[in-house]
Amino acid sequence: MPTEREAAAFEAGIKLGALYHQFVGSPVSAETAESLEVAMEESISLQPHVRSVSVKIDREMLTKNVYGYGELSGKMIRALVEIDLDGAVVRAKLEYDPKIDYPLMSLLD
């Protein structure tokens, strides 16, 4: 049987996978990044066993196309989720890792 902490880690993974694949591709600019951050946070906060979600879109990574906007990509997202599954608390993050040029999801200690 999975432990409580394994189950909580699983839940944390679900939230980050959902956050990423629901919203990547959304048109975004420096002017609209905040409303997208708030929607992402509030939306994922509804999922089961979430204690908190914070999302930050990296403005410096926001490039502008010829029409003056960009698109949300995984590398722009810094997200932290905290899961509380019957007392088993687990935190995980999504953060661009420049060493491997990848939007890495990882459990925190």
Added chain:
Amino acid sequence: MPTEREAAAFEAGIKLGALYHQFVGSPVSAETAESLEVAMEESISLQPHVRSVSVKIDREMLTKNVYGYGELSGKMIRALVEIDLDGAVVRAKLEYDPKIDYPLMSLLD
């Protein structure tokens, strides 16, 4: 060659198709519907030739699952987009049509 109005109608379709398929599936509740509406409006407003976008999520259609939230479906969305393509102005909407039980997109006169 397409007329200016045909091209503007095409642009209106792009915006509604994008709005729908980018955000359907997002967790949502009565408490978070507003932030999702704002993000949807601001995001799609960035796309080319958009004069305005308004989005309303039907709270009465928001059902709660066992965990107390729902998911955005096309039938819940009422959206109006206004396109201005070099002076050719076209308006279109997405609105649930109960007669055919379908989230219908249509051009307005």
Added chain:
Amino acid sequence: MPTEREAAAFEAGIKLGALYHQFVGSPVSAETAESLEVAMEESISLQPHVRSVSVKIDREMLTKNVYGYGELSGKMIRALVEIDLDGAVVRAKLEYDPKIDYPLMSLLD
């Protein structure tokens, strides 16, 4: 520090969250369900530490709208992912649970 099994459970969650939120909302019918299943399996199989992914769309849940097709919803998806993270093997599934009317994700023993 997270254990290897916790990290593997986290990875399993990511895959199911991604699978769900990337593809929910796709137009689908009994005739096209198989190509969507294959694309979902092959796409998610690319993610790190995946040993296998299987996806089945429940044909009996596929309803037809007035235009003769439906949309992929979470409740229609039965998915099994197997993660191998440096030898820590974890399996997880997404499966509709009729008792709570919810597309439940869970770790397997």
Added chain:
Amino acid sequence: MPTEREAAAFEAGIKLGALYHQFVGSPVSAETAESLEVAMEESISLQPHVRSVSVKIDREMLTKNVYGYGELSGKMIRALVEIDLDGAVVRAKLEYDPKIDYPLMSLLD
């Protein structure tokens, strides 16, 4: 009132907007691009008034991250849709335009 051709152009826009925002963000590689193309074609073909959809993912644009795969972006997609709305036939495409570095959607003559 919109003309039949304006309505057909609107439908074409919907299909390309849907195609783009439903599938952008999907993990993809040279090995899996074909199954994703087929799923995209079959899925969007179900939508109302579609006569045909063809999708090609540009293999040369498929970059590999540290884990050996990439993600579908709009610039990689070449899509052609043909709409037949009560005899008004309209064709439209999505194709990367290198001059403006943008995944451009446009009506064809």
